[in-house]
Amino acid sequence: MARYAKALGHPVRVYIMQLLANQSCCYSGDLSQELPIAKSTLSQHLKELKESGLIQGQIEAPRIKYCVNSENWEEAKKLFKDFWSL
Amino acid sequence: MARYAKALGHPVRVYIMQLLANQSCCYSGDLSQELPIAKSTLSQHLKELKESGLIQGQIEAPRIKYCVNSENWEEAKKLFKDFWSL
DNA sequence: TTCGTAGTTCGTAAAATCACGAACAAATAT
DNA sequence: ATATTTGTTCGTGATTTTACGAACTACGAA
Structure with missing residues (x-):
């Protein structure tokens, strides 16, 4: 959480x-x-999001595609849902 | 948020x-x-929560009573609710 | 008045965060 | 082969966070 x-x-x-x-x-x-x-600052923020588990990146040709990490996203969602009694 | x-x-x-x-x-x-x-560390955390607006403290005899700041709590709740699409 | 309780503030130190530019790596395009 | 694009990593500072003990304030009790 x-x-x-x-x-x-x-x-x-x-x-x-x-x-x-x-x-x-x-x-x-x-x-x-x-x-x-x-760019480097952005990269750092993406790294932090990655380390938190909320997103993941996959190589795609010359660039990198960032996506929500569904499993962790759902876990977080549940934690916050319970926390706020939603 | x-x-x-x-x-x-x-x-x-x-x-x-x-x-x-x-x-x-x-x-x-x-x-x-x-x-x-x-104690001092706890006091600091309480101060941060106070500064974020989530709680408020009121003096009560020798001690201090900390309460949820309802207005901001509801605001935060709404922000998170929307964020997570709940 | 003096003591104990409750809590904050201060001073300090270590670590983490935030931001930037420069250098770098990997793939594509020319 | 060289240049371009895309993004990361490195090195550097400034600021913030986290944590502690010590000193302090305010109040009630003895």
Whole structure:
């Protein structure tokens, strides 16, 4: 729970997850264009999201596709659902 | 959203909020007994929860009663509910 | 008034976070 | 073979977080 919450504890990461929650997958480049941060900074945020388990990345040709990690996403969802009594 | 998530990004603070979610109010001393951390550390966590808006403290005789800040709690609840599509 | 209780604030230190540019790796395109 | 695109990793700082003990404040009890 705290691990997932921590991962969502930064506006950029919330933004990314909201995007992924809608379209389930995206490329780092897409994010890079929309967000006013350095590529390396973005990469770091993606890494943190990956380490939290919320997302996973798969190589696809020249770029990397980031997707929600469904299993952990559902786990987190349940934890938060219970936490907020939803 | 990120602000609330960040506040919940530590096990001790999650514990405190889970407790408060059930009984709505508690004293720092109660927490101090249950948690294996220094009083000052606990005080800091409570301060962060206060600054995030999730709780509020009111002086009551010699001790301080911490309660859920209902308004912000509901706001956070809604934000998370929407975020997770619950 | 003096003591004990409850809790905060201060000072300190170690670790983690956030952000950037530069250098790098891997694949594709020219 | 060289250049371009895509993204990671490295090195560096500034800031924040986490944690502790010690000192302090405020209140009630003896």
